[in-house]
Amino acid sequence: MKQRTKRRAFPREGHDHADCVASALDAAETRCADRGARLTPLRRRVLEIVWRGHAPVRAYEVLDRLREDGAGAAAPPTVYRALDFLMEHGLVHRIESLNAFIGCDHPDEAHSGQFLICRDCGLVAELDDAEISGVLARKARALGFVDERATVELRGLCPECRGGRG
Amino acid sequence: MKQRTKRRAFPREGHDHADCVASALDAAETRCADRGARLTPLRRRVLEIVWRGHAPVRAYEVLDRLREDGAGAAAPPTVYRALDFLMEHGLVHRIESLNAFIGCDHPDEAHSGQFLICRDCGLVAELDDAEISGVLARKARALGFVDERATVELRGLCPECRGGRG
DNA sequence: GATCGAAATGTTATGATATAACATGACAAT
DNA sequence: ATTGTCATGTTATATCATAACATTTCGATC
The missing domain is CATH 3.30.1490.190 (Ferric-uptake regulator, C-terminal dimerisarion domain)
Structure with a gap:
C-alpha cells in the first residue's frame, strides 16, 4: 500500500485533496472487490462527487453534478440508490442532522x-x-x-x- | 411539588400516561413562567400532541391533530413555529434520525x-x-x-x- | 454465441419534510 | 387610543426521499 500523509481530523486548507480522493477511490475499489460488490461507473462517479471536499454533500447536489456530466438525464432515484449502495459498503456516511452525505476513507471495518x-x-x-x-x-x-x-x-x-x- | 412515580427510561405499557402528560405540561408552564416565555394555547396544545405517547411525533402528524381540533385551518408554519418555540425552551427535542419530535419532561436544565x-x-x-x-x-x-x-x-x-x- | 436470470439503471409520478415572505391579529405598555 | 412587539394566519414554494414499473446490462450456463 502506497504511503500517504497521515490523516488529520480536520485537513488543512491547502492539503492535496486530489490525493484524498484518489486514496478513497482506491480503498473503495479494493473494498468492493473483496466483497464481490460492483462499483459501477455510476457509483464510482457518485462517490467521487461526494468526495468533492471534506464538507457533506446533499443528494440533490450530487444530482446536479451528474446532470452536468451530461450523460443521460439523472433522476433522484439514481442518486439515492447509488448513495444507498455506498452506505451499505461503508464508503459514505449519512449525516442525519444535515440530511447530507460524506465520504469515508477507511471502509475496511464496519x-x-x-x-x-x-x-x-x-x-x-x-x-x-x-x-x-x-x-x-x-x-x-x-x-x-x-x-x-x-x-x-x-x-x-x-x-x-x-x-x-x- | 407533587410526588410522582419515578421516571423510567422506557415506561411500562400500562403506565398512567395521563400523569406523564400532566406532569410535562406542569413543568412547561413553570418553565415558561420562569423565563418570561408565553406558553400560548396553541403552543400548549402542540406540546400536548407531542406528548401523545413516548414515541416521536412528526410535524405533519401534529398538523393533522390540530386540524382535527377544527379551530382554524392550521398550516405547516404554525406547527414548525410552535415546535421551534418548544425546542428553544427545552420542552421538546428533535430526533434527527427520524425527522420527528419528542417531549421532554425535565426542561429545567439546558x-x-x-x-x-x-x-x-x-x-x-x-x-x-x-x-x-x-x-x-x-x-x-x-x-x-x-x-x-x-x-x-x-x-x-x-x-x-x-x-x-x- | 444464444438465452436466461439477477442486478443495475432509467423514467414518471408523488409523497414527506421544511421554510420564505408577507398579511393580520392579540396584547401589553404607555 | 396609540404604538410596538410578538404570535399567528396564509400562500406559495423549496427541499428531501421513495414507490412503481420499464428497460438495460452483464455474468453464468448451456
Missing part, C-alpha cells in the same frame, strides 16, 4: 462513525473512537437497551474557525 | 439529551448522562474542536422488545 461538524466552515471530521462507542453501548445496556447503531454528531467550532480563541 | 430508539416498537427513552457528554466533549477537544451541541441517537432494541433474549 463502523457508523462519530462526526464533528463545524458550524462556521461546514467541514466535518470523522472519529471512530472505541471509548465513545463503548460508553454508549454500556450506558444503553445498563437500561436493558441493545445498541445496534449509534448516530453521534457534534456541532461546534473546528480548530481553524476558533482561531486562537477557545 | 441539555440536548441522548436518545435510545427502539427499532421494533418505536419507543424512545431520553438519557442525560454526564459521562457521555463528558467523553464526547473531551474527545472533541483533544482535536481542537469545541462541542456546542451533541446529537446522540442510538438505534436498537428496548428491554420489552428484546424479550428474554439479548
Whole structure:
C-alpha cells in the first residue's frame, strides 16, 4: 500500500485533496472487490462527487453534478440508490442532522462513525473512537437497551474557525 | 411539588400516561413562567400532541391533530413555529434520525439529551448522562474542536422488545 | 454465441419534510 | 387610543426521499 500523509481530523486548507480522493477511490475499489460488490461507473462517479471536499454533500447536489456530466438525464432515484449502495459498503456516511452525505476513507471495518461538524466552515471530521462507542453501548445496556447503531454528531467550532480563541 | 412515580427510561405499557402528560405540561408552564416565555394555547396544545405517547411525533402528524381540533385551518408554519418555540425552551427535542419530535419532561436544565430508539416498537427513552457528554466533549477537544451541541441517537432494541433474549 | 436470470439503471409520478415572505391579529405598555 | 412587539394566519414554494414499473446490462450456463 502506497504511503500517504497521515490523516488529520480536520485537513488543512491547502492539503492535496486530489490525493484524498484518489486514496478513497482506491480503498473503495479494493473494498468492493473483496466483497464481490460492483462499483459501477455510476457509483464510482457518485462517490467521487461526494468526495468533492471534506464538507457533506446533499443528494440533490450530487444530482446536479451528474446532470452536468451530461450523460443521460439523472433522476433522484439514481442518486439515492447509488448513495444507498455506498452506505451499505461503508464508503459514505449519512449525516442525519444535515440530511447530507460524506465520504469515508477507511471502509475496511464496519463502523457508523462519530462526526464533528463545524458550524462556521461546514467541514466535518470523522472519529471512530472505541471509548465513545463503548460508553454508549454500556450506558444503553445498563437500561436493558441493545445498541445496534449509534448516530453521534457534534456541532461546534473546528480548530481553524476558533482561531486562537477557545 | 407533587410526588410522582419515578421516571423510567422506557415506561411500562400500562403506565398512567395521563400523569406523564400532566406532569410535562406542569413543568412547561413553570418553565415558561420562569423565563418570561408565553406558553400560548396553541403552543400548549402542540406540546400536548407531542406528548401523545413516548414515541416521536412528526410535524405533519401534529398538523393533522390540530386540524382535527377544527379551530382554524392550521398550516405547516404554525406547527414548525410552535415546535421551534418548544425546542428553544427545552420542552421538546428533535430526533434527527427520524425527522420527528419528542417531549421532554425535565426542561429545567439546558441539555440536548441522548436518545435510545427502539427499532421494533418505536419507543424512545431520553438519557442525560454526564459521562457521555463528558467523553464526547473531551474527545472533541483533544482535536481542537469545541462541542456546542451533541446529537446522540442510538438505534436498537428496548428491554420489552428484546424479550428474554439479548 | 444464444438465452436466461439477477442486478443495475432509467423514467414518471408523488409523497414527506421544511421554510420564505408577507398579511393580520392579540396584547401589553404607555 | 396609540404604538410596538410578538404570535399567528396564509400562500406559495423549496427541499428531501421513495414507490412503481420499464428497460438495460452483464455474468453464468448451456
